[in-house]
Amino acid sequence: MRRRSRQLSRIPRPPRPARAAVATATAGVLLTLPACAGAGALGQGGDTINVLMVNNPQMMELRKLTAEHFTKETGIKVNFTVLPENDVRDKIGQDFANQAGQYDVATVSNYETPIFAKNEWLRPLDPYTRKDKGFDQKDILPSVRESLSGEDGKVYAQPFYGESSFLMYRKDVFAEKSLEMPKRPTWPQVARLAAEADGAERGMKGICLRGLPGWGELIAPLTTVVNTFGGTWFDKDWKARLDDPAFKKATKFYVDLVRKHGESGAAQSGYAECLNNMTQGKTAMWYDATAGAGSLEGDKSKVKGKIGYVPAPTLKTPSSGWLYSWAWGIQKASRNPDKAWKFISWASGKEYERLVGKKFGWANVPAGKRASTYELPEYKKAAGAFHEVTRQAITKARPRDPGVQPRPTIGIQFVDIPEFADLGTKVSQEISAAIAGRQSVETALSKAQKLAEEVSEEYEGRGR
Numbered sequence: 001m002r003r004r005s006r007q008l009s010r011i012p013r014p015p016r017p018a019r020a021a022v023a024t025a026t027a028g029v030l031l032t033l034p035a036c037a038g039a040g041a042l043g044q045g046g047d048t049i050n051v052l053m054v055n056n057p058q059m060m061e062l063r064k065l066t067a068e069h070f071t072k073e074t075g076i077k078v079n080f081t082v083l084p085e086n087d088v089r090d091k092i093g094q095d096f097a098n099q100a101g102q103y104d105v106a107t108v109s110n111y112e113t114p115i116f117a118k119n120e121w122l123r124p125l126d127p128y129t130r131k132d133k134g135f136d137q138k139d140i141l142p143s144v145r146e147s148l149s150g151e152d153g154k155v156y157a158q159p160f161y162g163e164s165s166f167l168m169y170r171k172d173v174f175a176e177k178s179l180e181m182p183k184r185p186t187w188p189q190v191a192r193l194a195a196e197a198d199g200a201e202r203g204m205k206g207i208c209l210r211g212l213p214g215w216g217e218l219i220a221p222l223t224t225v226v227n228t229f230g231g232t233w234f235d236k237d238w239k240a241r242l243d244d245p246a247f248k249k250a251t252k253f254y255v256d257l258v259r260k261h262g263e264s265g266a267a268q269s270g271y272a273e274c275l276n277n278m279t280q281g282k283t284a285m286w287y288d289a290t291a292g293a294g295s296l297e298g299d300k301s302k303v304k305g306k307i308g309y310v311p312a313p314t315l316k317t318p319s320s321g322w323l324y325s326w327a328w329g330i331q332k333a334s335r336n337p338d339k340a341w342k343f344i345s346w347a348s349g350k351e352y353e354r355l356v357g358k359k360f361g362w363a364n365v366p367a368g369k370r371a372s373t374y375e376l377p378e379y380k381k382a383a384g385a386f387h388e389v390t391r392q393a394i395t396k397a398r399p400r401d402p403g404v405q406p407r408p409t410i411g412i413q414f415v416d417i418p419e420f421a422d423l424g425t426k427v428s429q430e431i432s433a434a435i436a437g438r439q440s441v442e443t444a445l446s447k448a449q450k451l452a453e454e455v456s457e458e459y460e461g462r463g464r
Contacts, residue, residue: 049336049343050079052095053107054088054326058161058356058366062347065355070346076339096121101333104340108329110147110399113157114409114416116329117150123330124154128341135345139370143397144325147410157327158348162368164312164321164393165224165413168278168296169193169285171308173200187225187253187313190285194261197284206261208283209254211435212270215424218432220322220413221287224312226250227403228320233415233452236406238459240452242427242445252441255434267436279303287313289324290393293386294363309389311396316404322413323397325369353379368394408459419455426451 053059063080071077081103083091092106096116108116116122129137137145140159148157167190169181174193177200182189194206210218226232231247234240241247258266263277275292277283279301286292296307312321328344330337346352353365353373362382367373367390374380374391383390402412410416414424430444 047075047339048077048079049104049334049339050081050102051105051343052081052083052088052092052103053105054085055082056085056326058364059107059326061356061360061364062160062352065352065359069355070343074339074342074346076342078343096331099331099333101331101335103331104334104336105328105330105343107160107326108157109327110144110157110323110325111411111414111416111421113148113327113329114150115418117152117154117156121332122156123332123334123337124150124156125158125330125341125344126154128345129155132341132345135349136372139350139372141369141371141391141395143323143395143399144369147323147325147399148327157329158344159325159327159369160348161366162323162325162394163289163291164323164368164390164397165221165288166290166312166321166389166393167285167287167310168292169308169310170197170281170303170306172306173197173204173284174308176200181308181310184311185313187228187315190287190313191253191257191261194257194285198261200284201281203282205263205277205283207257207285207287208263208269208274208277209258209266209287210270210274211258211262211266211432212268212273213425213428213432214270215414215421215428217270218428219424222251222254222428222431223413224320224322224402225254227412228313228315228317229253230316230404232403232405232407234408234456234459236408238408238456240449240456242452243449248441248445251431251434251445255431255441258435259437267432278307290321290368290386290390293390294383297363297383297385305385307385309386311389311393317402319393319396319398320402321393321397323394323399324413357382417455417459419458423451423455 063082066078088107092108095102096106099121129135141162144159144162145155148159149155167185174181177197179193179196198206210221212218226247229246229250231244231250232241263269263274263283271288274286274288275295278286279296281302293309295301297304311319314320328347330340334340350370350372356365357378362378365373365379367379374387380387397412399410399412414420427448430447433439434441434444
C-alpha cells in the first residue's frame with residue numbers, strides 16, 4: 001500500500017496536460033467572480049457554494065451557463081475562482097490539505113484524486129450517486145470511473161471530461177505517397193511510415209512527438225511507449241526500473257524517431273506546438289491526446305477533413321493509450337456538501353452536455369466520460385471523424401494494468417504518488433536533453449535511474 005502522505009510539499013506543482021496547455025494562454029490572471037450577483041463570501045454557508053477550477057475553455061463555458069441555468073433552477077449561487085493549472089493545483093493542495101473549507105468543490109484530475117482520497121481530503125460520492133438516480137453513475141465510462149476512485153473502491157470525483165491518446169495522420173498525404181496506415185499500428189510500423197512520409201510536402205516532417213520537459217508534456221506520451229515496449233518506472237515492489245533494457249529500448253526508440261523524422265526544435269515542442277504543426281500542415285502524423293481532434297476538425301483548421309485517426313500504437317500490450325480526466329471533487333470540510341453535489345450532478349450530467357451542444361456547438365461537448373454521449377446523433381455528426389476511436393481509446397485504457405508486469409499503483413502515463421510530478425519533470429529534462437543532442441539516452445537514463453531510486457527508497461516493500 002502507498003505511504004500516507006500528509007505534507008503539502010509532497011503534492012508538487014505539475015506541468016499542464018493537453019487541454020490546459022492551450023487554455024493557460026487565454027486566461028493567465030485570477031478570476032474570482034460570482035456566477036450571479038449577490039453571491040456569498042468565501043467559506044459562507046447557506047445557498048452559496050464556492051468552486052475552485054482550472055481555466056480551460058470548457059470550464060469557462062460552464063461558468064457562463066451557471067447563473068442562467070443551474071442557479072435559476074436550484075437557487076444555489078456559485079462563486080467561481082478560476083486559475084491557470086499550475087496555480088489552481090497549488091491552491092487546491094493548500095486548501096484541501098489544511099481542510100480549511102474555503103472551497104466546497106474543486107477541479108481535480110485522476111492524478112490527484114487517489115492521493116487526496118488516501119489522505120482523507122475528499123468526501124466519497126457514492127452516497128450521492130446511490131440516491132441521485134438521474135445522475136446515472138453506471139453511464140460513466142468504467143475506465144474513467146475507476147481512475148477517480150480510491151483504494152477503498154469508493155468514487156471520490158466525478159468527471160467533467162475525459163481523454164486518451166491516439167495517432168493522427170494526413171489521409172491525403174498517405175494516399176499521394178501510396179502509404180497505408182494499419183487499423184491498429186505498431187510502433188515499428190509507425191517509424192517506417194514516418195520515414196516514408198518525411199518530406200512528402202515541402203517543409204513537412206514525418207511525425208510530431210512531444211519533447212518539451214514536463215511530466216505532463218514529454219513524459220506522458222513517452223511513458224505509454226515504455227509501457228507497450230515492456231518497461232515500467234517501478235516494479236510491484238517499488239524498485240526503480242529506468243535502467244532496465246525495455247525502458248532503455250523504448251526511450252531510445254522515441255528519441256531516435258523524433259530526432260530523425262520529427263519536428264524541428266523537438267526538445268521545446270509540447271502539445272501546443274505539435275497541434276499547431278499538424279493544423280498548419282507541417283507534419284504527416286501526430287501521436288498525442290484525443291483532445292486535439294476537435295481543433296484539427298474545427299472550422300478554421302486548414303486540415304479539416306484530411307485527418308485519419310487510429311488507436312495508440314502498440315508493441316507488447318493490447319492497447320497503450322493514456323487516460324486523463326478533469327473532474328469535480330468535494331472537500332471533506334465543505335460546509336455545503338449537499339449543495340456541492342447538486343452542482344456536480346448538473347455539471348457532469350447528461351443534460352449539461354446537451355445544453356453545451358445547443359449553446360456552443362456539439363463539437364464543444366465535454367465528452368469522454370459518458371457512454372450515452374457517443375449515442376447522441378448530434379454529437380456523432382459533429383465529431384464523426386474521431387468520436388468512435390476516442391471512445392474506444394478511453395474505454396480500453398487500463399489504468400491499473402497498463403503494461404506487461406504488475407504495478408505497485410494506478411496510472412498509465414504517470415505513477416500515482418505525490419513525488420511523481422517532481423520526479424517525472426526532472427527525468428523529462430534529462431531525456432529532452434538527449435532529444436536536443438546534448439547527451440546520450442544512456443547518460444540520460446543513468447541520471448534518471450538515480451532520481452527514481454531516491455523515490456523508491458521510501459516505498460520499497462510496500463507493494464500492493
